[in-house]
Every structure is written in structure tokens, then in C-alpha cells.
Amino acid sequence: MENQKPKLGFLGIGLMGKPMILRLLEAGYHVIVWNRTPEKLQPVLEKGAHKANTPQEVAEAADILLLSLADTHVVEQVVFGDDGVSRGGSKDKLLVDLSSIEPEATQRFAKRLEQECGMDWLDAPVSGGVSGAEQGTLAIMAGGRKESFERVATIMASLSQRFTHMGEIGAGQITKVCNQMIVSCNALVIAEVIALARKAGIDAEKIPQALAGGFADSKPLQILGPQMATDTFEPIKWHVRTLLKDLDTAVLLSRNEGSAIPMSALGAQLMRQHSSHGFQESDPATLVKLYK
Numbered sequence: 315m316e317n318q319k320p321k322l323g324f325l326g327i328g329l330m331g332k333p334m335i336l337r338l339l340e341a342g343y344h345v346i347v348w349n350r351t352p353e354k355l356q357p358v359l360e361k362g363a364h365k366a367n368t369p370q371e372v373a374e375a376a377d378i379l380l381l382s383l384a385d386t387h388v389v390e391q392v393v394f395g396d397d398g399v400s401r402g403g404s405k406d407k408l409l410v411d412l413s414s415i416e417p418e419a420t421q422r423f424a425k426r427l428e429q430e431c432g433m434d435w436l437d438a439p440v441s442g443g444v445s446g447a448e449q450g451t452l453a454i455m456a457g458g459r460k461e462s463f464e465r466v467a468t469i470m471a472s473l474s475q476r477f478t479h480m481g482e483i484g485a486g487q488i489t490k491v492c493n494q495m496i497v498s499c500n501a502l503v504i505a506e507v508i509a510l511a512r513k514a515g516i517d518a519e520k521i522p523q524a525l526a527g528g529f530a531d532s533k534p535l536q537i538l539g540p541q542m543a544t545d546t547f548e549p550i551k552w553h554v555r556t557l558l559k560d561l562d563t564a565v566l567l568s569r570n571e572g573s574a575i576p577m578s579a580l581g582a583q584l585m586r587q588h589s590s591h592g593f594q595e596s597d598p599a600t601l602v603k604l605y606k
Contacts, residue, residue, distance in 0.1 A: 319343055322469070323376030325369055325392055325399075326413070327354050329552065330440065331382040333447035334412070334473055336361060341472040348372050369395070373402030373433075378466060379409045385559055386415040393423060394430075405432030408462055412454070414439045414494070414556075416563050417487040418570065424458070424483045436462045437483060439490035440474070441497075443537075444551045451475045455493070457485030491567055494560035495578045500534045501557065501598045502581050508542040509605035518543035541599035550597045557598055558585040 319342060324335050327349045335358045338345050347363045348371070349355050359365055366372045369392050373379060379399060383389050389411060393399045399409060409427060411420070417437075424435035436458035446452040452474040456463050463479045470477040480489045511518035522539035525531050541547065561582035568575040584604065593600050 320377035320469075321346065321375065323348070323366070323372035323379040324363075324382070325349070325372060325379065326382040326384075327358065328382065328384065329444050329550075330412075330447050332357060333444060334380075334382065335363060337447070337450050337472050338469070339363060343469070343472075346372050346375050368397035369393070369399045370397045370402040373399045373407065375402075377407060378469065379403075379407065381409065381411045381413050383411075383413045385413070386419045389413055389415050390419070390423065393427060400427055400430045400433070403427065403431035403433035407433050408436065408465060409433055410436045410438050410466055412438055412440050414490050414560055414563075415487060417484040417491070417567060420457070420487050421484045434459060434462050435483060436466065437486040438466075438470070438477075439486055441490065441493050442474075447473070453493075454478070455480050455486045455489040457481055457487065457489075458483050488567065491560065491564045494557065495564050495575065495581075497534060498557045498561050498585065499577055499581045500532055501538055501601055502584055504535055504538050505542060505601035506605055508539060508602050512543070538599050538601075541597070542602035545602075547597050547600050550595070552598060553594070554585065554589050554596050554598055554600065555594045558582065558589050558594075561585055 321344045322338060323346045325348045335345055335347060339361050345363045346366050347355055347358055348366045348369055355365055381389060383392060420437045427433050427435050436456055438454050438456040440452045440454050442452040450473055453476045454470055454474045456479050460479060467477060480486055508518045511521055519540055522536050561578055564575060564578050565582055588601055588604050
């Protein structure tokens with residue numbers, strides 16, 4: 315007899331959560347969903363997802379819970395709040411955190427969850443943006459027990475092109491910090507390049523095309539370059555606040571580990587400057603405005 319697919323719980327339906335839920339539904343999974351703003355659930359409910367009123371209800375009904383939440387504070391609130399995941403969790407269930415949060419907090423949360431209800435934690439932050447979530451081509455980097463990693467490998471195959479076990483709890487989050495250091499600094503230098511090219515009188519829109527396949531090429535260049543060159547800042551595909559949060563995490567990690575990250579630290583300052591001018595919720599393509 316063929317094994318039935320596990321029931322999935324999915325908490326958080328932001329820019330990344332919605333396309334991931336839709337892919338899981340298309341793959342035939344029973345998905346129970348919750349979001350702090352319930353009206354945002356409507357598009358996935360129409361496709362067959364089942365609504366829960368609290369994180370606790372999701373934990374009680376699902377075998378495996380996936381989180382896609384904004385930051386460390388929100389993850390803590392959703393998991394350990396009065397009607398949180400820990401209230402409905404048990405030893406046979408598994409929590410997979412797709413959010414990008416602080417590695418040290420991840421280690422604390424995992425230990426606390428196991429103590430409170432016996433539930434295991436796998437940190438599995440994602441990279442690839444909204445387009446990667448829509449196409450199922452995300453890169454997912456995981457930290458935690460190998461058996462938990464293997465338990466969700468088939469599920470992650472519906473969401474990603476690469477699912478890598480990086481080590482113990484927190485290792486996935488540390489890898490994501492490294493990823494975001496590269497992405498964020500790349501985005502900032504692309505903004506400098508496009509602004510300089512425009513001021514120098516060349517067709518900045520051709521920069522990504524001209525550099526494609528060379529050492530300077532990257533996905534951020536191909537996505538952000540044309541947007542910056544044409545001042546196309548909508549639709550918003552990701553947020554400045556997300557890059558700032560991740561760079562702040564990098565600075566904190568570097569301080570704890572005694573490892574210098576001067577370029578990323580400067581990047582955090584520039585990102586904060588841009589964010590403070592009203593661009594916190596804007597697309598990172600707006601970083602070009604720093605140099606106008």
C-alpha cells in the first residue's frame with residue numbers, strides 16, 4: 315500500500331509564502347494554513363487550502379509545519395505564544411522554519427520547542443525570490459538532524475532545485491546570512507554601476523546584456539539592472555527591509571564570532587540610510603535612488 319502524503323501546515327503568506335503554498339497544493343498535499351491577516355489567505359483557500367484560526371490549531375492538525383515569517387520576533391511569537399505551535403505540537407511532528415532569522419535564536423528556539431512538546435526543528439531558509447518560489451527553483455539550506463532533513467526531502471523537491479543539509483541546528487541560518495551578504499552587497503554595487511553609467515551617458519539598460527556570461531554577471535544584475543536603469547520599482551518582488559534585517563544579522567553574527575565583515579557592515583549602513591528615507595517596504599531596485 316502506498317504511503318499517504320503527510321498533512322502540511324503552513325504559517326505565513328507573504329510574498330514567498332503564497333507561491334510556495336500553491337506549489338504544495340499542486341503537488342497534491344493537504345495544506346492547512348494560518349496567517350496573522352486572515353484575508354490574505356483567500357487566494358490559497360480558493361485553490362484548496364484549509365484554514366486554521368491559530369498556530370496551535372495548525373500544529374494539532376498537521377504532521378509537518380512550515381513557517382515563512384518576517385523575522386525572529388514573529389517566529390518566536392507564532393511558535394511560543396499563548397495559542398502558538400508549541401501548544402499543539404508533539405514528538406511525532408516536525409517544524410521546518412523557512413524564515414530567515416538569527417542563528418543563535420534558532421538554536422534557542424529548537425531546544426525550547428523540544429523541551430516543551432518534544433517536537434523537532436529544522437531551520438531551512440530559502441533563496442531565490444518570488445520567481446524562484448513560483449517556479450519551484452529555490453535554493454534551500456538546512457540545519458538540524460539528518461533524519462528530519464531526509465523526512466522532508468520530497469516536500470522540499472516541490473519547492474526547490476537544491477536542498478542542502480549544512481549541519482546542526484542554526485547551520486541553515488548561518489548559510490543564509492552568507493547568501494544575503496553576497497546578495498545585498500551585489501545589489502548596492504549594481505545601483506552604483508547603473509547610476510554611474512546613466513550619468514556617463516551610456517545606455518545603462520544594456521549593462522546586464524553586455525555583461526551576461528562574464529565574471530560580473532549574476533541573477534541580481536539581470537533582475538535589478540534593467541529595473542534600476544528604467545526606474546521600474548513595481549511590482550514589488552522583495553523588500554529593502556528584508557535585506558537590512560539580514561545584513562544586521564550578519565553584523566551580529568560577525569561580532570559573536572570575532573570575524574570582520576567591513577563591506578557588509580558598510581552595506582548595512584547604506585541600506586539603513588535608504589530605508590530611513592521611506593523605502594523600507596520598497597523593492598531593492600530603488601537603491602539606485604541613493605546615487606541620484
